[in-house]
Amino acid sequence: MIDVLVIGTGEYVTGLSPSKQAASDKDLGVVALTLFDLRKEGIVGNLTLCGRDGNRLESIKRHFKNNLEGQYTDLDTFFEFYPKEQCIDELAYRQALKQMPPKSAVIIVTPDDTHFEIAKETLEHEHHVLVAKPLVKTVAEHTELIRMAKSKQLLGMVELHKRFDPIYQDAMARARDLGEFSFMNSYMSQPKSQLLTFKQWAGQSSDISYYLNSHHIDILCTILTGKATPISVYASQSVGVGKQLIERELEDTISLMVQWQNQRSFTEAHSIHTSSWIAPPSDVHSQQRFFYMGERGEITVDQAHRGYSVATEESKLLSPNPLFMRYTPQNNQFVGQSGYGYQSIKNFLVACHQFNTTSLPVSYFEDRLPTFANTLNVTAILQAGRISLDEKRVVLIEEVW
Numbered sequence: 001m002i003d004v005l006v007i008g009t010g011e012y013v014t015g016l017s018p019s020k021q022a023a024s025d026k027d028l029g030v031v032a033l034t035l036f037d038l039r040k041e042g043i044v045g046n047l048t049l050c051g052r053d054g055n056r057l058e059s060i061k062r063h064f065k066n067n068l069e070g071q072y073t074d075l076d077t078f079f080e081f082y083p084k085e086q087c088i089d090e091l092a093y094r095q096a097l098k099q100m101p102p103k104s105a106v107i108i109v110t111p112d113d114t115h116f117e118i119a120k121e122t123l124e125h126e127h128h129v130l131v132a133k134p135l136v137k138t139v140a141e142h143t144e145l146i147r148m149a150k151s152k153q154l155l156g157m158v159e160l161h162k163r164f165d166p167i168y169q170d171a172m173a174r175a176r177d178l179g180e181f182s183f184m185n186s187y188m189s190q191p192k193s194q195l196l197t198f199k200q201w202a203g204q205s206s207d208i209s210y211y212l213n214s215h216h217i218d219i220l221c222t223i224l225t226g227k228a229t230p231i232s233v234y235a236s237q238s239v240g241v242g243k244q245l246i247e248r249e250l251e252d253t254i255s256l257m258v259q260w261q262n263q264r265s266f267t268e269a270h271s272i273h274t275s276s277w278i279a280p281p282s283d284v285h286s287q288q289r290f291f292y293m294g295e296r297g298e299i300t301v302d303q304a305h306r307g308y309s310v311a312t313e314e315s316k317l318l319s320p321n322p323l324f325m326r327y328t329p330q331n332n333q334f335v336g337q338s339g340y341g342y343q344s345i346k347n348f349l350v351a352c353h354q355f356n357t358t359s360l361p362v363s364y365f366e367d368r369l370p371t372f373a374n375t376l377n378v379t380a381i382l383q384a385g386r387i388s389l390d391e392k393r394v395v396l397i398e399e400v401w
């Protein structure tokens with residue numbers, strides 16, 4: 001059993017979005033629901049949530065009572081909350097970190113540009129840390145977090161949940177056996193209504209490439225570990241639609257073209273990673289797919305469509321993805337324990353417990369989890385992509401090291 005602190009109380013944690021108009025596929029959230037269930041299983045001890053607005057406590061409690069306990073009658077949604085006062089306190093997480101026993105588990109789910117500072121302070125307080133993707137925005141920050149986690153013998157993990165999807169896992173293992181890398185094309189989107197949820201930071205402190213391309217770039221980097229090296233990135237953008245919605249200059253769609261070199265044959269290969277937050281409403285909340293081409297074969301995964309559709313009198317045709325989070329209750333109980341969103345968080349907590357109670361070597365965790373140390377190339381490619389957009393040129397990966 002391990003005590004857990006979650007910093008951030010937005011959509012991914014609670015399901016609550018700042019905009020009532022914003023459509024979401026996660027009205028019940030992911031992180032808090034998973035942790036309430038894991039507390040029932042005896043894996044989570046004390047649970048604390050920390051936001052920055054003390055006035056939100058009552059609405060979060062009400063939401064959990066009505067929408068979680070309302071349909072999962074076996075779930076207890078009690079939690080400690082920071083800030084303790086009814087005020088706005090950007091630094092309430094410092095108080096929350098202080099009251100956690102050393103080597104607790106801290107989960108950071110705040111906007112991308114705040115991850116580095118909060119993760120650094122979490123490690124300084126001697127806690128294990130799981131950070132929502134993208135971990136940080138620069139290689140310099142990422143390297144510093146790797147150094148700190150290593151020197152303090154703590155676990156630093158990134159919440160890259162696609163690594164726990166059984167089909168992606170199988171595809172990654174097969175792709176590694178297809179000989180030299182040739183090409184990958186990935187696409188991921190969010191509906192444009194979601195931009196209202198992200199209004200406070202979209203186009204200002206992060207972009208859609210950091211937000212969504214991080215997933216498939218991590219999948220490719222994992223496949224290519226020890227096989228190929230990223231050499232350069234050239235980024236292209238489309239603009240104009242999002243600006244009308246949130247009245248700020250921002251990229252609607254970003255493509256990163258990455259040049260790779262195979263380590264055995266020294267041959268060239270490339271990948272294209274596109275992400276967009278101006279998608280229309282459709283049968284899925286988020287399109288997500290990739291195509292991989294190796295020397296001896298190709299793989300196509302359409303993660304958004306698993307051959308499962310639902311049509312009812314009340315809604316249009318839907319393609320649900322219960323493999324990520326299964327919200328549909330059974331006998332009034334939550335039964336989504338096999339979802340890869342749930343598994344990502346559970347794997348972190350189990351690993352924290354193993355870190356605290358066993359002498360398993362660090363390589364054990366590196367082989368199984370998206371750690372700070374094995375995701376550095378993801379940040380390098382995303383950062384090079386950002387520089388390429390800003391400076392409209394090809395950026396060598398060695399420039400960001």
Ligand SMILES: NC(=O)c1ccc[n+]([C@@H]2O[C@H](COP(=O)([O-])OP(=O)(O)OC[C@H]3O[C@@H](n4cnc5c(N)ncnc54)[C@H](O)[C@@H]3O)[C@@H](O)[C@H]2O)c1
Binds near residue numbers: 051090092093134
């Ligand atoms: N929404 C998703 O589906 C999703 C999925 C995976 C990862 N993520 C990642 O999770 C992070 C948050 O995303 P979200 O969608 O929940 O965003 P959101 O905008 O809904 O929520 C962010 C929350 O962080 C809080 N916050 C900001 N600064 C804080 C601070 N100093 N202390 C405490 N809380 C603070 C905000 O008040 C807000 O409640 C991002 O890095 C995102 O990339 C989101």
